[in-house]
Amino acid sequence: MIVVTEQAAYQIQEMIKEAGEGEQYVRLAVNGGGCSGLSYGLGFEKDANEQDEILEFHGVKFLIDKQDAPILQGVKIDYKQSMLGGGFTIDNPNAIATCGCGSSFRTAANAGTPEQC
Structure with a gap:
């Protein structure tokens, strides 16, 4: 599903x-909003629910809501380090357009959503 x-x-x-709060999951979510219609959510959670798929990569457990799974199919999450700092990157092969700042995206499924930039 994701990499x-x-x-x-x-x-x-x-x-x-x-954070020192013990074992946590990482929630990868798709949220409505942003210039191109959708944006990513990435954060920590203590508990999974019945709508979640639990995936593990290199010892880290991710939660993905089953409703978001089709949009996230094939997503690659990486961390890039540079002289100015570092940050996570999310490459989504389903995205047909992205915002200039890279924080939001559009897929064929939400192609009718008007841009707000």
Whole structure:
């Protein structure tokens, strides 16, 4: 379904350790809104629910709502480090358009959503 690089998983594990709250899941979600119609949500959660698929990559457990799964099919999450800092990247092969700032996207399923930029 999705791919999480070893570098991204390592960075997430470090963030979980720094938070000091014990084992946590990482929720990958699709939210409405943004210039292109959809945006990603990425955050920590303690518990899964019955609508969640649980996937594990390099020791990190991800939660994906079954409703979001088709839009996230084939997504690759990576972590890039540069001299100016680092950050997570999400590459979605289903995206047919992205916002100029890269924070939102559009798929064929939400192609009729008007842009707000």
